[in-house]
Amino acid sequence: MSQHLRYQGGTLVLENTPSNAVLPAPFRWVKGKPRCTANHYASLILWLKENAVRDSVPRWKHLDLELNDSREPHDYQREALAAWLAAEGRGSVVLPTGAGKTLLAIHAIARMARSTLVIVPTIDLLHQWYAALCAAFPATEIGVFYGLEKELRDVTVSTYPSAWSHMGEFGDAFKLVIFDEVHHLPAPSWQEIALMSIAPHRLGLTATYPKPIETAGPLFKSLHAPEGRGLEDLIGPLLYAKNVDDLSGIQLAEYRTIRIRVDLTPEERAVYDAAYSTYTGFVKATGLRESHGPGWWGEYTRRSAFDAGARQAKVAERQLRRLVANAQNKLRALDDLLKEHANEQILIFTEYTDLVYTLSRRHLLPAITHHTKAAERKAILDGFRTGQFKALLTSRALNEGVDVPEAKVAIILGGSASAQEYAQRLGRILRKRANKTALLYEVIARHTVEEGVSQRRRRKATYAV
Amino acid sequence: MLTADLIRPRVRIQGNEITTQPISQKDAIGLRTASELIQLFQTHLNRSRRELDAALEDYQGERLDYPILRGMAKVLSDAATFANEPPVDPADVRAALFERAAERGPVVAHPDLLHPAVRETLVHEVAESFGLTPIAVEHALYADLPEEQLLVDPGQQWKAQELVERYNLELARGLLYWASEMRLTVRGGYKDLFKFLKLFKLMHTIRPLPKGGYAITVDGPLSPFVQATLRYGFQMAKFLPGLMLCPEWTMEADIHVPWRQAQGGTAKPAALHYRLDHRSELRSHYTASGAYDSRLEEDFAAEFEAKFGGTERKWVIAREDEIIPVGDSVLIPDFSFTHIKDGRRALVELAGFWHPEYLRRKAWKLRQAGRLDVVLVAYQSVNTTPETWADVPGEVLLFASKPVIKVVLAAVERCAAVGARP
Numbered sequence: 064m065s066q067h068l069r070y071q072g073g074t075l076v077l078e079n080t081p082s083n084a085v086l087p088a089p090f091r092w093v094k095g096k097p098r099c100t101a102n103h104y105a106s107l108i109l110w111l112k113e114n115a116v117r118d119s120v121p122r123w124k125h126l127d128l129e130l131n132d133s134r135e136p137h138d139y140q141r142e143a144l145a146a147w148l149a150a151e152g153r154g155s156v157v158l159p160t161g162a163g164k165t166l167l168a169i170h171a172i173a174r175m176a177r178s179t180l181v182i183v184p185t186i187d188l189l190h191q192w193y194a195a196l197c198a199a200f201p202a203t204e205i206g207v208f209y210g211l212e213k214e215l216r217d218v219t220v221s222t223y224p225s226a227w228s229h230m231g232e233f234g235d236a237f238k239l240v241i242f243d244e245v246h247h248l249p250a251p252s253w254q255e256i257a258l259m260s261i262a263p264h265r266l267g268l269t270a271t272y273p274k275p276i277e278t279a280g281p282l283f284k285s286l287h288a289p290e291g292r293g294l295e296d297l298i299g300p301l302l303y304a305k306n307v308d309d310l311s312g313i314q315l316a317e318y319r320t321i322r323i324r325v326d327l328t329p330e331e332r333a334v335y336d337a338a339y340s341t342y343t344g345f346v347k348a349t350g351l352r353e354s355h356g357p358g359w360w361g362e363y364t365r366r367s368a369f370d371a372g373a374r375q376a377k378v379a380e381r382q383l384r385r386l387v388a389n390a391q392n393k394l395r396a397l398d399d400l401l402k403e404h405a406n407e408q409i410l411i412f413t414e415y416t417d418l419v420y421t422l423s424r425r426h427l428l429p430a431i432t433h434h435t436k437a438a439e440r441k442a443i444l445d446g447f448r449t450g451q452f453k454a455l456l457t458s459r460a461l462n463e464g465v466d467v468p469e470a471k472v473a474i475i476l477g478g479s480a481s482a483q484e485y486a487q488r489l490g491r492i493l494r495k496r497a498n499k500t501a502l503l504y505e506v507i508a509r510h511t512v513e514e515g516v517s518q519r520r521r522r523k524a525t526y527a528v
Numbered sequence: 529m530l531t532a533d534l535i536r537p538r539v540r541i542q543g544n545e546i547t548t549q550p551i552s553q554k555d556a557i558g559l560r561t562a563s564e565l566i567q568l569f570q571t572h573l574n575r576s577r578r579e580l581d582a583a584l585e586d587y588q589g590e591r592l593d594y595p596i597l598r599g600m601a602k603v604l605s606d607a608a609t610f611a612n613e614p615p616v617d618p619a620d621v622r623a624a625l626f627e628r629a630a631e632r633g634p635v636v637a638h639p640d641l642l643h644p645a646v647r648e649t650l651v652h653e654v655a656e657s658f659g660l661t662p663i664a665v666e667h668a669l670y671a672d673l674p675e676e677q678l679l680v681d682p683g684q685q686w687k688a689q690e691l692v693e694r695y696n697l698e699l700a701r702g703l704l705y706w707a708s709e710m711r712l713t714v715r716g717g718y719k720d721l722f723k724f725l726k727l728f729k730l731m732h733t734i735r736p737l738p739k740g741g742y743a744i745t746v747d748g749p750l751s752p753f754v755q756a757t758l759r760y761g762f763q764m765a766k767f768l769p770g771l772m773l774c775p776e777w778t779m780e781a782d783i784h785v786p787w788r789q790a791q792g793g794t795a796k797p798a799a800l801h802y803r804l805d806h807r808s809e810l811r812s813h814y815t816a817s818g819a820y821d822s823r824l825e826e827d828f829a830a831e832f833e834a835k836f837g838g839t840e841r842k843w844v845i846a847r848e849d850e851i852i853p854v855g856d857s858v859l860i861p862d863f864s865f866t867h868i869k870d871g872r873r874a875l876v877e878l879a880g881f882w883h884p885e886y887l888r889r890k891a892w893k894l895r896q897a898g899r900l901d902v903v904l905v906a907y908q909s910v911n912t913t914p915e916t917w918a919d920v921p922g923e924v925l926l927f928a929s930k931p932v933i934k935v936v937l938a939a940v941e942r943c944a945a946v947g948a949r950p
Contacts, residue, residue, distance in 0.1 A: 071856075072729065072749035093752045094733060095855065100753045227759070231749065255754060361787070368537040368595050378590050394637070401634040420670055425637065427629035427650060429622065434673055439619050452630050 067117040068107070072231035073259025074098050075107070075120065101234050102297070105263035120261060123178035123238040126217050130173040132166070132199045140167045143303040147171060147266060153299030155245055155267030159306060164268040165192065168241050169199045171266055172218065177238035181220045182256065184244045186210075186433055190440050192220045192243070197441065207437045223253050230259040239264040242298060246273045249294055257297035267298040319502055324509040325392035335511060338383040345376035383512070388415050388477050390508045394425075400474055400504060401426065401454065408447065409454040410470040414477060416458045423456050430456040474504045477513050529606070529765065530599050535702035537595035539785065546783050546800035548703050550696035550809070551596065553689060561593070562600055562688040562695075569604050569682055577610055578675035600695050607683035614671040616658055621668045625654045697769065697810050703802055704765040707781040708747070708756035715741030717774035718860050719848050720817055724770025726857075728763040734853050741776065742851055756784055756799065772812035778805040819847065824880045825862055828905075832933055843940065844868055850875060854896045861902060865940045872944035875899070876936065879906040887912055894920045901945045905931050 067078040077090060077097040087110050089099035104120060111118050136144070140163055143156045152175060158164050172179050181196070183189050189209055196205045196218060206216030209225045215233060240260050242248055245267030248257060257265070273294065294301075327335055346352065349372070351359040366373035401409070413419055416432045423430040429443040429452055446452040447470075455470075507513040538549045551558035568587060572580045584601050588594050628650055629635050635647050648662075655665045670676055704710070714721060725732055725746065733745040746767070748760035764781070771777055782799035804810070820826040832845060843865045852859040852875075861875035879890055887906070894904060902922040906912065907929075917924045923939040925931065 074749040074753065091752070094731065098749075098752070100750065231759075252758065255750060255757060255759060258753070259750060365537075367592075369592055371590070371592060374592050374594070375590050398636045398638055401636055405634050417675075420673070424666075424669065425635075425647075427625055427635045427647060429626045439622075442623070446627075451627065454634070 065117060066114070068111060068120055070101065070120045070235040070261065071098075073101050073234050073255070075101055075104060075261075077116070100258040101261045102258050104261035108263075120235055121238070122236045124217055126176045126178065126203065128173050128176050128200050129202050130169070130199060131201050132169060134166060136166060136170060137163065139305050140170070143167055143305075144170050144174070146302040148174065150299060150302050152239065152264035152266070154265075154302035155269065155272065155294060155298055155300070156302055157269055157272045157304035157306075160270045162270075162305070164243070165195045168243075168266060168268065169195065171241070172196075172239065173199075175239045175264055177264075178217045178236055179219075179239040179241065180226070180233070180237040180260075180262070181218075181241045181243065182223055182226045183220060184223055184247055186222060188243060189220050189222055190437060190444075193437050194441050194444060196220065211434070212436055223247060223256065226256045227252060230256050234259040235261050237262050239266070241266045241268065243268050245269045245294065245298060246271050248297060249273055254297055265298045267294060272301055272304065321502060321504050323396050323504055323506045324514075325390060325396050325506065326509050327386075327511065328391055331386055331390060335383055335386055338379040338386070339512075341379035342376045342383065345372050348372075385415075387508045387511045387513055388413065388418055389421075390477075393476055393506050393508065394422075396506050397422070397426075397474065397476065400472075400506075404472045404502075405453070407453070407472050408450065408470045409472045409474060411454060411456045411474045412476065413456070413458060418476070419456050419458045426454070428452070428454050428456050432458045470501075472502045472504070474506060476506050477508065529762075530602050530698045530702045532702070532705055534595055534599040534602060535699060535705065536785075536787065538599070538699050539703065541785075541788075541800060544798065544801050546703065546785070546802050548696075548699040550699060551692050553692060553809075555692075557593070558596065558692055559688045561597055562686075562691040565597070565600050565604060566686045566688065566691060569608065569679065572679050573682070574678055574680065576612075576675060577605075577677050577679065580605075580679060581675065596695075599698065600691055603691060603695050603698055604682070604686065607686075608679055609681040609683060610674075610677035611680045612671050612677045614668040615660065615664065616668055618668050618670060618672045621654065621658065621665060622670075624657065625650060625665070625669065628654060693811060694813060697813065700804065700808075700810050701765040701768040703783060704768060704781055705761045706758055706783050706785050707761045707764050707802070708758060708784060708799065709751065710746040710764055710779060710781045712744045712746060712771060712780075713737065713741055713778045714744060714771070714774045715776040716849065717777075717816070718742075718851050718858075719821075720770060720773045720814075722851075722858050722860065723817075724767050724773075724814070727770075728767045730760060730763055730767060731856065732858075734851055734858070736851075756782065758784065769812035769814045772806075772810060773814060773816045774806070776806055779803065821862075822878075822880055824878055828878060828931065828933070829863070835933060836937065842868055843937070852897045852899060852902075854893045857893070859893045859897050865937075865944065867944060870946070872946050873901065874940040874944040875902045876940065877902060877904050878931070879904060884912065884916075887916055891916055891920055894922070897921075901943045903936065903939045903943055905936060 066080055066084075069076050069078060075098065077086070080086070080097050082092075084097075086097050087107060089103040089106070090097040091099065108118075110116075139158070143158065144167055147154060147156060148171075152171070156164070156167065158167070168181065181192050183192055186209055189207060193205055193207050196203075200218065203218055204216050206214045206219035208215055208219050208221040208229070213225075215236070219237075221229075237260065240257075240262040242257075242265070246269045247253055248267070326332075346363070351363055355362045363373060363376070367377040368374075397411070411422070411428075413422070416434070419430045419432055422428065429446065431440050431443055435443070443452065443455065447455045535548065540547050540549050553559070564587070568583055569580070572583060584598075588597055591597065632650065635650065639646055651662045651665055655662045658665065660668070721744075722732075729748070730746050731748055731751070735743045737743055746764065748757075748763070750757055750759065768779075771779060779802075781802040783802045784797075784799055788797050820829070829845065829847075836843065846864045846866070848860050848862060849864050850861065852861070859877075861877040863876040863878075864873055865876060866873045877890075877894070879887055882890075894902060898921050900922050904917065904920060904922065904924045906917060906924065906926055908926045914926075917926070922943055925935060925939055
């Protein structure tokens with residue numbers, strides 16, 4: 064029988080090979096057969112042809128794509144695309160947040176016109192890409208592949224965790240793989256995604272390209288990847304980079320933050336104070352912060368499975384967080400804001416999914432959480448963009464990059480987001496439109512843990528924004 | 529299967545060894561917790577997951593053993609069926625209600641002259657358009673959320689001991705989520721073992737052991753190319769109860785728990801060893817296949833014993849006791865014949881009336897194996913031609929109906945080799 068190359072769970076296997084055969088470098092004899100990781104596929108194509116090796120590996124298709132995007136790419140997007148095409152479609156592009164990386168990717172997909180997989184870090188970005196690809200290629204069915212929905216199509220968007228889990232099943236099905244926020248990729252297990260794909264064409268997108276020392280340094284040499292494969296090995300070289308200063312004035316707009324402090328009701332206050340003293344009493348008495356530094360939270364959680372004090376503190380802490388999140392006067396304040404901005408597009412964020420649904424029921428407003436499936440999510444966002452829906456509720460599941468430029472009012476009901484999340488939330492409603500100033504309301508409970516969080520966040524945000 | 533956060537508090541590390549801490553069947557508190565949880569699920573039949581979760585949280589209170597309690601509850605809810613079938617598609621109800629609400633301005637808790645939209649009116653109107661009651665609309669609105677699903681079937685009638693036993697098994701396999709490689713030794717039960725390895729898409733390397741049985745290394749396709757990937761850990765966890773069906777087995781796994789990683793700076797901590805064997809009290813919940821796959825094999829063994837067994841026997845037969853590696857797969861012949869005096873052995877494979885593709889694959893495997901001590905017993909049938917079995921090494925015996933044992937024994941006599949295993 065003749066030699067035959069096949070795909071097996073992220074690797075390539077050369078069947079029917081005599082043990083004395085001369086083989087190209089990536090192959091190693093493993094479990095009785097020559098094998099290598101799938102990412103070497105492109106480098107083997109010529110050798111396969113020259114040696115008449117039967118190749119049953121690629122399953123990608125030629126796509127009949129009709130690009131329907133009237134947006135004219137900016138010069139920097141055109142330059143970036145040209146650089147990527149000149150590099151045979153292998154490498155990374157750095158553009159600041161909001162500079163239109165998706166549009167660049169859409170043009171790359173249209174030019175290649177082959178089965179394409181887009182991999183993104185969060186479900187929210189997945190939904191954003193899904194909507195953008197649906198709009199750009201209206202005649203093509205776009206697939207989404209993540210925990211809730213697993214639908215593989217010729218153009219599919221997936222998340223890093225789902226791609227990591229399932230790459231062995233579809234690493235042979237895509238000729239182009241686009242890695243959004245590609246700076247995540249050198250992390251030890253994520254790089255397996257790149258290793259298990261045969262795609263000759265790869266596009267990495269990010270606003271923060273990892274420093275060489277980080278991709279090759281000891282940090283990434285840890286558990287899974289002794290060779291410390293960097294982005295250059297996995298994706299190709301860095302081809303094009305522009306930072307915020309290069310592009311300032313193109314995308315960003317003004318905004319104003321208004322803080323609304325509400326009081327807890329006397330009943331809420333009594334419960335809060337009791338829970339708070341249980342919680343802080345434990346943390347202070349044990350001196351966990353001092354003894355364990357940044358790892359104190361893990362230690363606190365660990366102790367709660369055998370130390371009664373820690374367990375009580377945990378229960379009290381959960382109670383007080385819930386109480387603050389659901390404080391009656393916050394709901395009252397939301398009522399007032401909905402009336403005040405009745406004719407504007409409002410985005411409402413809360414940290415807890417169950418509160419999103421409570422508010423959705425109470426105000427009969429559409430809600431988007433991690434439970435919302437792609438089609439409904441898109442319908443809601445479309446309805447919001449056309450002004451059919453005036454207000455939209457989301458949980459923190461929507462933290463990164465949901466693109467709703469029409470929103471000019473955002474309301475954050477409490478929450479303990481990090482500075483980065485905060486900046487990204489702002490970025491979302493601040494896209495320039497009709498030169499109108501955006502408003503950001505923060506509704507927080509007075510004299511509670513939230514005040515500290517909000518101040519901390521604000522201090523960090525001044526650096527980030 | 530338990531989630532990682534439910535495994536972690538039950539993990540014990542001593543030196544290089546890692547293990548999970550099971551609940552003893554003599555642990556009165558553990559057993560009482562199990563039966564109270566079973567009871568709690570019973571009382572929540574036909575109620576929503578939201579209500580069930582709230583009740584579990586109440587039950588949990590400030591108890592320190594909450595990881596056990598949540599783990600057992602996870603076992604119960606995994607076995608149970610949750611379902612909800614509202615009379616209309618919740619997404620349609622939401623679209624109708626939210627669109628109507630948006631037309632009338634903001635729905636607020638304190639309507640005024642400028643903001644008159646009243647929730648009750650809107651719900652009522654939408655209820656009418658769907659031919660439902662307002663209460664039915666409220667129920668249907670988010671009926672597709674996981675927490676609105678109803679507990680419709682507990683799956684099995686649990687006893688406290690069974691729940692404890694199953695919880696212990698789930699802990700034991702859950703530790704394998706962080707496994708990069710498993711090394712097994714097994715003796716007997718090979719057919720089920722390889723059935724489960726194949727089912728969970730794991731790869732194996734087999735080495736016969738000098739005193740019988742096999743050493744098997746288990747990993748996945750990518751494993752040889754990266755250092756200690758955890759991508760097959762979940763499959764290994766699913767596989768473990770398959771191993772437990774073997775009569776004699778040991779397992780050693782390399783475990784890389786992520787929390788040690790986080791604490792230890794940049795240096796990679798060495799893998800921890802996780803060992804289990806058949807002396808453990810853990811019991812598989814998978815079903816072992818019967819002694820015989822088919823009537824054909826059963827009849828063959830019975831007839832042999834009747835005619836050529838007893839005190840006059842020359843051959844001892846055993847079921848599926850040898851593994852022949854064939855590429856990524858294995859061939860496990862149905863019977864071995866061992867000569868009672870000189871120890872010569874031959875293997876017998878019976879091919880019944882199977883699908884032609886199955887028979888072709890069997891022939892391919894036999895050719896790949898290239899073993900001269902295998903006797904293939906097959907039927908002349910419409911599914912095969914003489915070419916099907918051409919070039920199969922060893923002997924091929926074709927029968928029009930029932931195999932003649934005497935003829936098979938003659939072939940065994942010719943093929944049997946000295947010094948074969950096990």
